[in-house]
Amino acid sequence: MTDPRVEFARRLRALQEATGLSIRRLEIESERTPRRRNEDKIRLKRSTIAGMVSREHPVRPQLPNFEVFIDTCLRIAMENNISLPPNLGDPVTWDEAYRDLRDLVDRYPRGVDTPSQADNAPTIERVQNGLRESPAPWVTRRQVLLAAPIALTVVAAGVVAPMFLRGSDSSSGEPSFSADDSTYSPLGRLISAPRDKDNPVWSVAVGALGGDALAIVGRADGTVQLWNPITGSTHGNPLTAHDQPIYSIALNAPTAVSASSDGTLRLWDLTTDPPTSMRMGDRQEAGINSVALGTVADHVVAVSAGDDRTVRVWSLATPALTGTALSGQLDSEVKSVATGIVRGRAVAVSGSADGTVRLWDLTGEHPARLLGAHQSTVGTVAIGVVSDTILAVSGSEDGVMRTWDLMQTEPHGVVLGDRIHSAVKTVAIGTIKGTTVAIAGSDDGAMRIWDLVTRRPYGNGLTGPAKGAESIAVASLASRTVVVSGHWDGTIWTWNL
Structure with missing residues (x-):
């Protein structure tokens, strides 16, 4: 089958041209268009x-x-009495076309025209009672993990380590060596089927509790659930937590912090049965998109990124207090944040809706620094240690991954691999067989792995899930690297690398 995005783009161009809007004019007019759900323009x-x-x-x-x-084009057509053909002027038809496109791209991310030699390669299909292997009717899908930020450990004296485990996210490209040379198994294992329709797993974190591996996930319905990612067993039923989707979870066992579009953070005590939580500070006026844990002056803090255009620092020791905003409000919503330590100083890296990437001093002694920018929203960032260097990795809706050497006086973004022409949704940093890698998930459904030393693709990515990953977490547990991903279709997958 041909790539459905090509036909959809053709129809969008036809609508744009029919309304006489240049790209520049469409950009300006879009800001005047009301949102459908009373959201900010x-x-x-x-x-x-x-x-x-x-x-x-x-x-x-x-x-x-x-x-x-769509709404901007239709508004301009109405205001200027422009008659549009039914296939371009009906908003219901457009909504149906978008749903069809989303389903097709999620299912057939590569959109090949005819079966290839890869037709005989195995693909994994989910069934109610587990997995089965069947011949792939098209080229085998490769999916790259999107990892939620997870703690890293210090690997060099005087150099930072991001907090508590290993985590991060990344990009795309061709394999740096053949599958026969790969040192890991890319095949994932399904540990949770969808709970119900339209309930994606938006957030995942991985760590250890009481000597056992622990994964904690947050869903679109606002619930939290605990799993053992190695055995695949669940710890109790889903826990009521937030009023709206949980977009991020940070773990520092025996505590965790969840962040939601309902404008709240919740602090979890994982030692109780069942785990309990309390709201941290006041409810914010806008949603919270990301949260990471760090240490400032020997105190554990949560760092949040919000649609109120702030980065805030919250004390876990005094959870009733609302987090302090660093440097006031930015020019656009903050979509992602990761924490680390550089030259003994606690820092955070943030990504914003306007594409900017910033470095923050969590003590508040120094103002935030603008590192650079992508062309579109930076929805995921991660920090990790690579060859005694502290790197940040950012992923954007422009399909580009960038690395930032935080040890440099003036860090600048270096593109990681080729642009993948699809939004990068999540990134995590970890190790596979001693190699520091970035694992990334993108809107095309692929899960790719990159060697952060050579800056080349590592192996053939990760395989198994049928839908794109919305979150990925990576941790080194009991001499093994464990990867857990949460997906658009509500499934949870794990890899033991």
């Missing part, structure tokens, strides 16, 4: 529009961008 970037209507490498638009694109 957004302004489409020219790069975002160009990716949506590209003739050669179209990107499947994010839902908010798609809705604003």
Whole structure:
């Protein structure tokens, strides 16, 4: 089958041209278009529009961008009495087309025209009672893990270690060596089928509790659940937590912190049966997109990134107090955050909706520094130790991964691999057989792995899930690297590398 994004982009171009909107004019007009769910207005970037209507490498638009694109064109057509053909002027038809596109891209991310030699390769299909292997009717899908930030340990004296385990996210490309030379098994194991329809697993964290491996996940329905990622067993039933989706979870056993679009953080005590939680500080006026844990002056803190355009530091010792905003409000919503230590100083790296990447001093003694920018929203960042160097990795909706050497006086972003023409959703940093890697999940459903020393693809990524990963976590547990991912279709997968 041909790539459905190409036909969808053609139709978007036809609508844009029929309404007489240039990319520049569409960008300006988009900010005037009301949102469908009373959300804040957004302004489409020219790069975002160009990716949506590209003739050669179209990107499947994010839902908010798609809705604003369509609604802006239809509004302009109505205001200027422009008659549109039914296939372009009906918003219901557009919504159905977008759902079809999303389902097709998630299911057939590569959109090949005919079966290839890879037709005989195995693919994994989920069934109610587990997995079965069957011949792939198209080229085998490869999925790269998106890892939620997880703790790293110090590997060199005087150099930082991000907190508590190993975690991060990454990008795409061709294998640096053949599958026969791979030193790990890319095949994942399903540990949880979907709980119900339209309930993605948005957040995952991995660690250890009482000597046992522990994964904690947050879902779109606002519940939290605990798992053993090695045995695949669950620890009790889902726990009621938030009123809205949980977009991020950070783990420092025996505690964890969850962040939600309901504008709250919750602090979890994992030693109780069942685990209990309490709200941290006041409910914020806008959603909280990401949370990471760090240590400042020997005190464990949570660092949050929010749609109120702030990065805040919250004390776990005094959870009733609302977190302090660092450097006031930024120019756009903050979508992701990761923590680490550089030259003995606690820091955080954030990614924002305007594409900017910033470095923060968590003590508040120094102002935030602008490191650089992507062309679109930076929805995932991670920090890790690579050859005695502290690196940050950022992933964006522009399909680009960048690495930032935080040991440099003036860090600059270096592109990791080729642009993948699909939004990067999550990134994590960990090790496989002694090699420091970034594991990334993208909107095309692939899960890719990159060697952060050579900056080349590592192996053939990770395989198994049928839908794209929304979150990935990586941890070194009992001399093994454990990867856990949460997916759009509500499944949870694990790998033992």
